[in-house]
Amino acid sequence: MDLTVGPNFFFWEAETIRSFYRDLAATPVARVALGELVCSKRLPFWRDEIPAAIEVLQAAGKEVALTTLALLTLRRERKITADLMDLDLPVEVNDLSALVQIPEGRHFWVGPLVNVYNEGTLRWLIRRGARRICLPPELTLDSVAVLAGAGRDEGVPVEVWGHGRLPLAISARCYHARLHDRAKDSCQFVCGKDPDGRDVDTMDGQQFLTVNGVQTLSQSTASMALKIDDLHSAGVAALRLSPQSRNFDDICIAYASRLARETSGAALAARLRPLVPGGNLSDGFLSGPAGAAWSGERMGKPN
Amino acid sequence: MTAPLPRLPRPLRLAALPLPLPPLSLFLGAVTRRMSKSHPEMIRRLGDYAGHRFLIDPVDLPWLLLLHPANATMTAHRRARPPAHDARIAGSLSAFLAMMHGAEDGDALFFSRDLSVEGDTAAVLALRNAVDDAELDLTEEVAALSGPLAAPLRGLLGGAERATGLTLHRMTRLDDFA
Amino acid sequence: MMELVCPAGTPAALRAAVEAGAHAVYCGFADETNARNFPGLNFTPEDMAEAVAFAHARGAKVLVAINTFPRAGAEPLWHRALANAEAAGADAVILADIGLLAHAAERHPLLRRHLSVQAAAANPDAINLYANAFGVRRVVLPRVLTVQEIAAINREIDVETEVFVFGGLCVMAEGRCSLSSYATGKSPNMNGVCSPASHVAYSEEGGELAARLGGFTIHRTPEGEPAPYPTLCKGCFSSDGQTGHIFEDPVSLDATQLIPELARAGASALKIEGRQRSRAYVAQVVRTFRAAVEAQAAGQPMPENMLARLTEGQKATIGAYAKTWR
Numbered sequence A: 001m002d003l004t005v006g007p008n009f010f011f012w013e014a015e016t017i018r019s020f021y022r023d024l025a026a027t028p029v030a031r032v033a034l035g036e037l038v039c040s041k042r043l044p045f046w047r048d049e050i051p052a053a054i055e056v057l058q059a060a061g062k063e064v065a066l067t068t069l070a071l072l073t074l075r076r077e078r079k080i081t082a083d084l085m086d087l088d089l090p091v092e093v094n095d096l097s098a099l100v101q102i103p104e105g106r107h108f109w110v111g112p113l114v115n116v117y118n119e120g121t122l123r124w125l126i127r128r129g130a131r132r133i134c135l136p137p138e139l140t141l142d143s144v145a146v147l148a149g150a151g152r153d154e155g156v157p158v159e160v161w162g163h164g165r166l167p168l169a170i171s172a173r174c175y176h177a178r179l180h181d182r183a184k185d186s187c188q189f190v191c192g193k194d195p196d197g198r199d200v201d202t203m204d205g206q207q208f209l210t211v212n213g214v215q216t217l218s219q220s221t222a223s224m225a226l227k228i229d230d231l232h233s234a235g236v237a238a239l240r241l242s243p244q245s246r247n248f249d250d251i252c253i254a255y256a257s258r259l260a261r262e263t264s265g266a267a268l269a270a271r272l273r274p275l276v277p278g279g280n281l282s283d284g285f286l287s288g289p290a291g292a293a294w295s296g297e298r299m300g301k302p303n
Numbered sequence B: 001m002t003a004p005l006p007r008l009p010r011p012l013r014l015a016a017l018p019l020p021l022p023p024l025s026l027f028l029g030a031v032t033r034r035m036s037k038s039h040p041e042m043i044r045r046l047g048d049y050a051g052h053r054f055l056i057d058p059v060d061l062p063w064l065l066l067l068h069p070a071n072a073t074m075t076a077h078r079r080a081r082p083p084a085h086d087a088r089i090a091g092s093l094s095a096f097l098a099m100m101h102g103a104e105d106g107d108a109l110f111f112s113r114d115l116s117v118e119g120d121t122a123a124v125l126a127l128r129n130a131v132d133d134a135e136l137d138l139t140e141e142v143a144a145l146s147g148p149l150a151a152p153l154r155g156l157l158g159g160a161e162r163a164t165g166l167t168l169h170r171m172t173r174l175d176d177f178a
Numbered sequence C: 001m002m003e004l005v006c007p008a009g010t011p012a013a014l015r016a017a018v019e020a021g022a023h024a025v026y027c028g029f030a031d032e033t034n035a036r037n038f039p040g041l042n043f044t045p046e047d048m049a050e051a052v053a054f055a056h057a058r059g060a061k062v063l064v065a066i067n068t069f070p071r072a073g074a075e076p077l078w079h080r081a082l083a084n085a086e087a088a089g090a091d092a093v094i095l096a097d098i099g100l101l102a103h104a105a106e107r108h109p110l111l112r113r114h115l116s117v118q119a120a121a122a123n124p125d126a127i128n129l130y131a132n133a134f135g136v137r138r139v140v141l142p143r144v145l146t147v148q149e150i151a152a153i154n155r156e157i158d159v160e161t162e163v164f165v166f167g168g169l170c171v172m173a174e175g176r177c178s179l180s181s182y183a184t185g186k187s188p189n190m191n192g193v194c195s196p197a198s199h200v201a202y203s204e205e206g207g208e209l210a211a212r213l214g215g216f217t218i219h220r221t222p223e224g225e226p227a228p229y230p231t232l233c234k235g236c237f238s239s240d241g242q243t244g245h246i247f248e249d250p251v252s253l254d255a256t257q258l259i260p261e262l263a264r265a266g267a268s269a270l271k272i273e274g275r276q277r278s279r280a281y282v283a284q285v286v287r288t289f290r291a292a293v294e295a296q297a298a299g300q301p302m303p304e305n306m307l308a309r310l311t312e313g314q315k316a317t318i319g320a321y322a323k324t325w326r
Helices: A016-025 A040-046 A050-058 A075-086 A096-101 A121-130 A141-153 A175-179 A225-234 A248-259 A263-275 B010-016 B020-040 B041-049 B093-100 B106-111 B121-136 B138-143 B150-164 C011-022 C045-057 C075-088 C100-108 C122-134 C147-156 C180-184 C256-264 C279-297
Strands: A002-005 A031-034 A063-067 A091-094 A107-111 A128-135 A160-171 A198-202 A205-210 A215-223 A239-241 B054-058 B065-068 B073-078 B085-091 B116-120 C005-009 C023-025 C061-066 C094-096 C113-115 C138-140 C160-167 C200-205 C208-213 C216-222 C237-239 C242-244 C253-254 C269-272
Touching: A002 B054, A016 A040, A016 A050, A016 A248, A031 A050, A040 B121, A050 A063, A075 A096, A091 A096, A096 C122, A121 A141, A121 C100, A128 B054, A141 A160, A141 A225, A160 A248, A160 C180, A175 A205, A198 A215, A198 C216, A205 C216, A215 A263, A225 A263, A239 A248, A239 A263, A248 A263, A248 B116, A263 C094, B020 B041, B020 B065, B020 B073, B020 B138, B041 B121, B054 B093, B054 B121, B073 C256, B085 B121, B093 B106, B093 B116, B093 B121, B106 B116, B116 B121, B121 C011, B121 C200, B138 B150, B150 C094, C005 C011, C005 C160, C005 C279, C011 C023, C011 C045, C011 C061, C011 C279, C023 C045, C045 C061, C045 C075, C061 C075, C075 C094, C075 C100, C094 C100, C100 C113, C100 C122, C113 C122, C122 C147, C147 C160, C147 C256, C160 C279, C216 C256, C256 C279, C269 C279
Parallel strands: A002 A031, A002 A239, A031 A063, A063 A091, A091 A107, A107 A128, A128 A160, A160 A239, B054 B085, C005 C023, C005 C269, C023 C061, C061 C094, C094 C113, C113 C138, C138 C160, C160 C269
Antiparallel strands: A160 A215, A198 A205, A198 C237, A205 A215, B054 B065, B065 B073, B085 B116, C160 C253, C200 C208, C208 C216, C237 C242
């Protein structure tokens, strides 16, 4: 098993992005998917950083892929998707409709926002050209094992969500704008104020969700720290780590250390907890009872 | 229906009061057994929930009713001593009758707080769906009964629907929903 | 006339819908193969065959929803559902999963395939992809599109479109939402349920009714006020000092007044949501909308709203059909 870094979900400044990818190049991750996944309105502000990011990562020996948007609705977003084909890099599909822009025979990745729940779907995507598939975070360990096995039979690596606030839902409505009493069209980019998303609690003060533009995330940070052996046995090829605004390099190094068996799952979890926004970890999608659950010792703030 | 649900009128309420529980339970048991027999698919639909105990609380009557579908029993209990149960549904008698007979939608009655639920919500849902599909008819069931209470109740039901506005028989597709 | 597609959670509701004037009824089997897998609801294969016979005898169609995503290692359950639907004489199946669509196209080529809203096909490219790859003949459009977008989509596709006109609103891209399984472990995609009753708990606390889902508080309603079901995305939450319905208000959709515009936008069919509702709901709603589509076909104005009592929150909205919703 090795490490993939997924696309950053949040709206960061160009400078922040530049130093993020520069620092990431020095970590032991194998590959990086990058690009704008959440909102095409953000793209003009940071697209100029993309070539530099690709360069610095490739120079460090990392494979790079470019992601599509997660929810393609506007006509101009078709052009954005088409432009991704220009560079000779794998494209990671996070909205199925992007497939129409990918010529037959050209290989692509499938991201965690595409519904790959069963062997039939997995094989159809592989026949169409998928060469790496990241499964939806919602899947149970049993499903992961079946799919990783089916992928292995076809020679295609299957990855799972390894770390990060979970992408739970996506909408045409912008919840960030709504919180500021605006509509998506006149949002004034308020999502930029929250580099790890804006927290949403229940009326009883329970930490619940986080909004990031049109995306709804878990407030807890999912982590497979305690599940590495299970995932290895299941045949998973890589863990996907999802960027957060701070401490991400340390997080990558910590997971690499765990994969190299230099540390235990519990030690990794203890190391991660103070480094994640909100300080709460979860891994309940994999083995129950619910996504928000944590299979380890409950410490720190109550959820 | 946009008109508010009818409340049980005083004469009917008072008539219900002095009725001792054992005969009432016997009568309810007979009705429930008959309904189960003539609607076997209702029990099938309930699945695992058939073994649950549903406490029906008609707030405008002095007793509580405990329904146990698997045993096809319904017993009456004093309000002061509610029996053990898995779920409790409370509401006016007219709300229950309207829902049972397909005159009103259960969710709508819940939104408007005419009905409230406590305990195992999934069990209540299963019961509501099973009853809705069964297209029950209280008047029909009572008409088929015999015994000392049957005749007076038939008489009561006949005039009661007109007088009280309570839904006492199954609404068919031809009925006009106001 | 636009085709009126109506929900049936039970055989009794199906009969009520057909008798009230439904052109087509949609329903599912009593297992996780459909996205309304609630206790006490849905059809056995025998129920389905009887229902199809009843509907066909009255000139109505039956569409079978097999719209969840088959579980890895358990695909045969979904394959059997397809076979049972075809054997029962269903007029079409409503599917969302790629693997299942591929299987249906190959093994049941004569069984008409509709694309479920669970496939979240929100643009012409997505719709054409499914049409070309799997021979889909109709697509149920996501509830998050504006009327203008619907018109634009219809200009670029060849398949029929079916749009929601009444009932529960889903504000997230459907078939791509794990909110419910985050809180409860049960999801629309995998189990066919959202915000399942099995994980709902009500409790009277200090003059308010607290409604919780999977332990998370979704609503607190003062005594006397209408009590919404704790559907996750309709809850009342707080964020940095603001409290309210952060995602969506607990209202439901009533787009009766937009029917003429939807017709002009090229929609062939109108869909009423509500398989989990009673036969009383179905009869009233279907009757009202049948009158509306007949009025539309005759160029007459739409009837005024008569369905307030049946809608969640007892308020209705035209939802995303108006652009300001975003």
